[in-house]
Amino acid sequence: MIRPYYFILAIFFFILVALSLIAFILIYMYLRNKSTKKQQKWTVMANLLIRKAIFFEEIEDDIPVTLRVQQSLKQTPFRKFLTNELLKAKKNVSGSAAENIKQLYLQLNLNQYALAGLKNRRWYLKAQAIQELSVMGLKEYLTKIYRFTNNANELVRMEAQIAIVNFYGFEGLRFLDVVSYPITEWQQIKLLQELLRISPDNFKGIEKWLKSPNKTVVVFALKLVRGYHRFELHDSVVGCLADADKQVKLQAIISLGEIYTAETSRLLIGQFLSAHPKHQLAIIKVLQNIATDDDIPFLLQQLDHENVEIKLFAARALANISAKGLESLMNHKQALQYPFIEIIAQVKNELAI
Amino acid sequence: MRILVAEDDDLMLKTLEFRLKRDGHEVIVTHDGKEALEQIAIHSPDLVITDIMMPYSSGLEIISAVRQNYVNRIPIIILSGMYQEDVVLEAFQLGADDYITKPFSPNELTVRVRRFGFAHAVHA
Numbered sequence: 001m002i003r004p005y006y007f008i009l010a011i012f013f014f015i016l017v018a019l020s021l022i023a024f025i026l027i028y029m030y031l032r033n034k035s036t037k038k039q040q041k042w043t044v045m046a047n048l049l050i051r052k053a054i055f056f057e058e059i060e061d062d063i064p065v066t067l068r069v070q071q072s073l074k075q076t077p078f079r080k081f082l083t084n085e086l087l088k089a090k091k092n093v094s095g096s097a098a099e100n101i102k103q104l105y106l107q108l109n110l111n112q113y114a115l116a117g118l119k120n121r122r123w124y125l126k127a128q129a130i131q132e133l134s135v136m137g138l139k140e141y142l143t144k145i146y147r148f149t150n151n152a153n154e155l156v157r158m159e160a161q162i163a164i165v166n167f168y169g170f171e172g173l174r175f176l177d178v179v180s181y182p183i184t185e186w187q188q189i190k191l192l193q194e195l196l197r198i199s200p201d202n203f204k205g206i207e208k209w210l211k212s213p214n215k216t217v218v219v220f221a222l223k224l225v226r227g228y229h230r231f232e233l234h235d236s237v238v239g240c241l242a243d244a245d246k247q248v249k250l251q252a253i254i255s256l257g258e259i260y261t262a263e264t265s266r267l268l269i270g271q272f273l274s275a276h277p278k279h280q281l282a283i284i285k286v287l288q289n290i291a292t293d294d295d296i297p298f299l300l301q302q303l304d305h306e307n308v309e310i311k312l313f314a315a316r317a318l319a320n321i322s323a324k325g326l327e328s329l330m331n332h333k334q335a336l337q338y339p340f341i342e343i344i345a346q347v348k349n350e351l352a353i
Numbered sequence: 354m355r356i357l358v359a360e361d362d363d364l365m366l367k368t369l370e371f372r373l374k375r376d377g378h379e380v381i382v383t384h385d386g387k388e389a390l391e392q393i394a395i396h397s398p399d400l401v402i403t404d405i406m407m408p409y410s411s412g413l414e415i416i417s418a419v420r421q422n423y424v425n426r427i428p429i430i431i432l433s434g435m436y437q438e439d440v441v442l443e444a445f446q447l448g449a450d451d452y453i454t455k456p457f458s459p460n461e462l463t464v465r466v467r468r469f470g471f472a473h474a475v476h477a
Contacts, residue, residue: 046364051364054368054459055371055372055375085364088362088364089364091456092365092455092457093368093457093458094456094458095458096458097458097459097460098458196436197436
């Protein structure tokens with residue numbers, strides 16, 4: 001039998017827990033509500049100011065900033081919030097509107113906080129500061145940012161490299177001359193994407209990057225060669241076929257498919273037998289587009305290769321060369337047997353399309 | 354002109370609204386693709402300006418729906434941060450009339466919208 005004393009104690013304890021829980025929920029809701037309201041107030045303040053800046057037309061005057069905004073800027077959270085809103089706006093507008101946003105950013109001295117971020121030991125603050133200065137297009141800080149292009153931290157390095165390209169376009173790629181850390185696949189995609197917005201204007205440097213001791217730089221240079229069809233670099237790319245690095249060799253094969261000459265298919269065929277299976281497949285794929293009638297005997301040989309994928313691409317290459325190539329494929333000794341009967345049907349279908 | 358703007362970024366939406374109103378247009382603002390399609394059905398705007406990446410229905414879906422469901426050809430301007438060739442081509446193939454990439458100049462937008470306004474006045 002439970003003593004009444006314990007029973008009362010249990011009820012008291014239960015009520016205490018329930019009350020604490022209710023108090024916690026109420027306080028939490030109050031704080032959340034307060035925070036939401038503050039956020040809404042900040043959004044209105046920031047939006048009004050940015051809109052005013054975007055459509056500001058007085059050339060020599062400062063953009064009018066209310067006392068309320070000026071005072072709120074003393075609070076770090078608001079300053080960060082406004083900076084983010086300015087960055088978002090700057091990414092969306094161009095021309096005089098973008099210049100006005102930049103003017104407002106400088107007028108509010110927000111660049112000083114970004115500069116302090118550059119000196120901060122924490123990598124994420126550094127990366128954030130670089131991105132901020134880059135989006136705002138503050139070229140005067142280029143030298144400060146440039147030294148981070150070979151920073152030990154991957155994200156700091158990435159932001160700095162993108163910032164430099166953003167500032168100087170293809171000329172900004174000169175960081176490739178000195179970068180010793182790897183340029184990741186993701187970073188290469190980001191850089192190529194950034195470059196898409198800019199006119200290439202026959203940029204220089206690729207030849208040097210093709211000989212870089214940093215293999216990821218060579219890989220990136222090979223992507224530039226094929227992306228911008230730098231035919232004059234054909235021989236340098238052929239030189240990369242001898243590279244011990246598998247990725248360099250693979251990218252060289254793929255690039256040759258874009259900047260080929262009459263000699264390219266012969267050169268690639270010369271590499272085929274001693275090549276790694278991955279490279280063999282790449283060579284056959286490239287031959288689909290660049291092989292000539294002279295390559296028909298080699299391609300016919302590859303129809304007997306043990307790798308079915310190589311068989312398929314060799315068949316495709318034969319069909320793509322000329323009527324003679326297609327005829328040779330159809331006359332293959334096993335043309336009516338599996339898998340050739342299916343491969344030929346597929347290839348003919350593709351030709352019809 | 355009555356212009357419907359579909360844009361999920363609030364600041365961008367307000368900026369566009371402000372600019373277009375200042376240029377003398379009547380502006381209907383919508384925050385996502387679904388709302389845009391509903392408002393198009395209600396208001397029959399003279400021009401639609403839409404982003405591509407939006408919740409519920411994308412800008413490309415808006416073009417398709419408008420081109421399929423409306424006999425009167427409503428001009429559509431795409432205003433997007435996506436500048437990849439395949440996206441731009443797809444937008445035009447679906448029936449977009451103009452494509453402005455972000456970052457964009459509000460002054461340029463005014464001029465481009467004016468072109469459609471002129472065409473609208475001629476056909477009215």
